[in-house]
Amino acid sequence: MPELPEVETVRRGIEPIMTGSEITEVKQFRADLRWPLPLNMPKRLIGAKVTAVGRRSKYILIHLNIEETLIIHLGMTGRILISELPSNKNRVFPNTNDIFGPHDHVIIEFNHKTRVIYNDVRRFGAMDLIKKSLLYEHPWLAKLGPEPLSNDFSTRGLKDQLDRKKTSIKSVLMNQSVVAGLGNIYVSEVLWYSGISPIITASDLKFERIEGLKNSITSVLLDAIDKGGSSLKDYRKASGELGYFQNYFKTYNREGLECLSDECSGRIKKIIQSGRSSYYCPFCQT
DNA sequence: CTGCACGCCTGCCCGC
DNA sequence: TGCGGGCAGGCGTGCA
Numbered sequence: 001m002p003e004l005p006e007v008e009t010v011r012r013g014i015e016p017i018m019t020g021s022e023i024t025e026v027k028q029f030r031a032d033l034r035w036p037l038p039l040n041m042p043k044r045l046i047g048a049k050v051t052a053v054g055r056r057s058k059y060i061l062i063h064l065n066i067e068e069t070l071i072i073h074l075g076m077t078g079r080i081l082i083s084e085l086p087s088n089k090n091r092v093f094p095n096t097n098d099i100f101g102p103h104d105h106v107i108i109e110f111n112h113k114t115r116v117i118y119n120d121v122r123r124f125g126a127m128d129l130i131k132k133s134l135l136y137e138h139p140w141l142a143k144l145g146p147e148p149l150s151n152d153f154s155t156r157g158l159k160d161q162l163d164r165k166k167t168s169i170k171s172v173l174m175n176q177s178v179v180a181g182l183g184n185i186y187v188s189e190v191l192w193y194s195g196i197s198p199i200i201t202a203s204d205l206k207f208e209r210i211e212g213l214k215n216s217i218t219s220v221l222l223d224a225i226d227k228g229g230s231s232l233k234d235y236r237k238a239s240g241e242l243g244y245f246q247n248y249f250k251t252y253n254r255e256g257l258e259c260l261s262d263e264c265s266g267r268i269k270k271i272i273q274s275g276r277s278s279y280y281c282p283f284c285q286t
Numbered sequence: 287c288t289g290c291a292c293g294c295c296t297g298c299c300c301g302c
Numbered sequence: 303t304g305c306g307g308g309c310a311g312g313c314g315t316g317c318a
Contacts, residue, residue: 003311034312034314073313074311074312075311075312075313076310076311077296077310103296120295121295121297122294122295122296123294123295124312124313125312126313165289167289167290171289171290176312176313183311184312230311232310233298233311252311274290275292277310
């Protein structure tokens with residue numbers, strides 16, 4: 001589910017409450033999500049202090065004052081929600097604040113009486129603890145392409161990648177080793193803003209069009225982050241609020257509706273590429 | 287090597 | 303109303 005803008009929104013939500021805070025308790029309700037959770041995770045985390053909350057692509061990085069960093073991935077339906085711990089003074093039994101949902105899998109509590117709940121219906125998410133010095137050699141991170149909102153992302157670099165790909169631009173932009181963080185929604189949106197058809201072969205794109213594509217990637221992601229990401233079914237901000245970028249979709253979920261480009265009278269078409277839906281305007285995306 | 291179908295899970299929506 | 307099929311924001315595996 002969550003793509004770069006949603007993950008960044010969650011990161012910004014948890015950053016102020018986690019940074020500088022000490023982990024006082026970790027409750028883990030199952031041994032695995034998509035993969036096994038780190039062995040003895042609660043024991044390894046309790047007592048550690050969060051030094052920073054970072055992000056690489058769709059992965060949240062919880063930096064700690066111990067030798068390990070916690071990596072969190074939200075998969076398709078993962079959420080991170082902040083909630084207050086019940087105060088002992090007002091504690092009643094049963095304490096409704098301690099009744100967790102069936103999809104709450106990990107709870108991390110902090111010294112200032114706030115807790116963070118990891119909830120994931122489909123359990124495609126994952127967590128791992130890895131030594132700081134090996135963080136970017138982790139299999140999840142090692143092969144990622146440039147961060148699209150960093151200086152590592154350039155038209156020239158993107159062109160070098162596209163030139164070597166003989167498949168559709170849609171599939172290539174979904175490939176996390178080409179550029180990190182895009183998913184099915186934002187690839188559709190970015191291609192609409194660039195006027196590029198999702199079915200065009202990546203290596204056929206000329207420099208000028210790739211420059212437009214690169215600029216669209218940057219501007220769409222920044223705009224989506226500004227709007228708190230896109231809330232369809234599962235995604236929520238850490239505060240529980242909805243993002244609202246979905247109200248600005250030009251293509252995604254708009255099959256049969258009119259193209260929103262000026263002076264275009266086309267309708268949005270839905271096709272399947274590599275098993276995933278692509279939405280585009282056949283008239284103004286060429 | 288590349289590209290792609292598949293599976294992992296649960297829930298929801300649609301058509302019959 | 304009930305039920306089966308298809309679909310969903312990701313990603314690693316295995317095969318051609």
